[in-house]
Amino acid sequence: MQPLPAPIAGWFDARGWSIHPHQRDMLARAADPATLLIAPTGGGKTLAGFLPTLAELADGTHKGLHTLYISPLKALAADIKRNLRTPVEEMGLPIRIDDRSGDTSQTRKKAQRADPPHILLTTPESLALLISYPDAPKIFAGLQRVIVDEIHALAESKRGDQLFLALSRLQTLAPGLRRVGLSATVDNPAEIATLLARHPDPCKILMADPGPAPQIDMLETAEAPPWSGGGAAYAIPAVLDQVRQHRTTLIFHNTRAQAEIFFHNLWLANEDSLPIGIHHGSLARESREKVEAAMAAGDLRAIVCTGSLDLGLDWGDVDLVIQVGAPKNVKRLIQRIGRANHRYNAPSKALLVPANRFEVVECRAALEAARENDLDGAPRGPGPLDVLCQHILISACAGPLTADQLFSETITAGPYAALTRQEFDACLEFVATGGYAFRAYDRWQRLMQRDGLWQLRDPRAASRIRMNIGTIQDADLMKVRLRGRGKPLGEVEEAFAASLTPGDTFLIGGRIVRYEGLRELTVEVSPHAARKPKIAVFSGTKFATSTQLSQRILRMFRQDDWPELPAHTSDWLHLQRQMSRLPETGRLLVESFPHDGREHLCVYGFAGRNAQQTLGLLLTKRMEETGLAPLGFVSTDYATLIWGLDPVTDAAPLFEINALRDGLEGWLAGNAVMKRTFRAVATIAGLIERNTPGARKTGRQATFSSDILYDTLLKYEPDHLLMRVTRDEAMRGLVDFARIEELAARVGGRIDTLRTPHVTPLAAPLLLEAGKVPVQGAAEERLLAEETERLMQAAGLN
């Protein structure tokens, strides 16, 4: 290792600090082509990433861009700029640092392209935009290092795929480029290393001292949790107690809706008026920034939040993390716990709050997995082709290219290392001509081949393409504003907005508002002084319980007794064992019982919410075909409850995996899940443009729903590239058929149908579960008939 340049060494000495071992390791490996550092938050991870850069720039001889820092959050990039500038100034180093994101002004962006800083802090989307400019080779020519922060989070989404493709481009522009990834604790460091490195370069994985083990416990409450639901309102007094006892508490929730409801209830019970804020992705940027600032200033005692706080911003003073609702995934739990106590060598402290009785079991399982550091993760699929299509468009914006060169560059990107030339050519064909069997666009191709080089037919299209760069899908959000005052409160999903009728009340940003109406693309509301909102749900992401965690729960069920669980929960499990039996790993338990004049079938698949939902759809379809008259079903992470007119005495024939797979084919095509997936895929691939110049002026009738495109392709070209990508993605994601196949393999025909005289203890909570799905083909027409009739009658027209 090179000795540290004097100003840097002096800076450490002046503070009486010594350099951390992993920071030293990073310096020692500064010349490696790729390095992945795994370190807990607060361990000087960011500085470890930047130290080699500072050392290389200390003598002031480097001209132009030296290091590119990529983070998943704009706010994080801005934060790092502040935190890095301070030591750089204190060390007196001649280093220019700047950040760039969607919020950066046009003038500053132009200046950055003309005269880049030494260190540029940015996001994957802004980087994709940068490489789309014809002057990209000039900007990046001298680039030496790229630092990808929070790489574990980026690797989980298409944003990561886009980033790794951009890196493959950068490597061509700057062949000496070295890559560094900074990651929180993960289950699969080797996989992340493969994504980061230029394929097939090696990538050294450095593990920093993880620090002391976290203290994780379940929150003790006077009242037992309810049988179902996700609000955890019962725990409010105990949570407030904890907030009082700690300096700053982060209260994590799994969905935005739950965070809103909990926050509302917390304030109703907050008699000492403790300063408590709320932070989630649907809130207006202004409100989020306010909370972040208050938090940084130490003015808040607690923040109710969601995944929007999973990442990055370093708020040293958090001394307790509370997770409300089962964490569903151990890895995420550990990362959240890591948000507490950023002081090195102090253990993080966390409390789990189960929202219902089953979650007591799940929280216990998660807690033990976390203590054993048994992390879960699903294998990552190959690099998605819709992102590649966008990358091809971006590359063409920068200038003419050859297919051979772009292909060989693409397969150096980790996620695309196994991409075949055939797949690549299909993507290029799609981008150029639409890739349709009916060759309609020979005159109007998007890309044309001239002299062996692919280029934009109309160079003016570049600005349109740039307007649509990115892979984040904000699921058609609509702004919520207070009527008259125009103050933005946040955003709700368009589907939620569409279901509102004037007078409905709902929660946003912790306050209850009354829906007044739609004005252009804005939801107008007025303040409303009620204690209880009429409608509280606008959905955020619902995670499915991971395979590992589900397996752990099944293993817990094998125990004779459960001294580690509260009495109310172990009594419940004992009662289940007495009246029926407990589900097991190698068998599938199916209970059949009458209840409330209907026949019920409860299937304990433990396959996670999405797969159980799919299983419900497929099983009811099979039951319909065999005349078992199902009426509806409801699913949770561990079971599906189906009700109908006839008792099922032997469920085994329903589970024939080939028949289920056949059912899937037919059902999938017309399904809303497919349409939603298609919309995302088609948008990323550039078939649907979210932003077009002057689009808003022509009014809404000029645009039409992506569902129409889906239906058209399904009818005329069901094997089109985008339809194939959509099917693959839905099967892995929302449909989650893989876990149904895994379930089938696991139980292999050992299916026990148990007939009980009445509802069993384990099945009872499902009767109370929200989200029941009716089984009726003509549901929409029937609903419409009812409602239109009612409206006509109300108007006195019938």
Place this chain on the structure above:
Amino acid sequence: MNAHPFTLAGAQLQARGSGALHWPAQNLLCVSDLHLGKSERMARRGGATLPPYETRDTLERLDAELVATGAQTVICLGDSFDDRAAALALSEDEKLWITRLQAGRRWVWIEGNHDPGPIDLGGTHLAELPIDALCFRHIAQPGQSGEVSGHYHPKVRISARGRAISRPAFLVDGDRVILPAFGTYTGGLRSHDAALATLMRPEALAILTGPSPRPVPMQR
């Protein structure tokens, strides 16, 4: 039955679930805003290359409506083509299909804002067409009565037990009917829009298209 009957200026009309308007006494079928060639126009203007199947899909549905009603007169109420060049760029198959539909029928192209001026396909080109007490034109004119028009692509959104269902719709009052768009690649304008709300009388109905057309009071 897949049609909702109503009366306009004494004429007995049928709002069909497909979005077409049928006038049995005249043996006449009227469709609006076909926007044929829309995908071609978008690609030509440097936009995305959408699945190029909307023209044949629209023609297929129009064909089915002609078979179902046996209409001898067809009025395309404007914006039949996404623009003039799109009309010229239709494939030979598509042009032949239109010719086949026109055979043995009286066929009128009303001019729209997207397709002013004649197009080199059979049929008559008119700015508007009066028949009995009705007048067919592309864009509604305030103060007229017995008027049949299109242009706005009206649609209606119903919220039924928490589920939002959106459908293209006819808007009908004592003076006029505004047709929904018939073309496959068309979106809609909600009846709340000021342009529609000021045009239609307070007692106007919206007739939702779909497997069975259903009337509701027009939302505003």
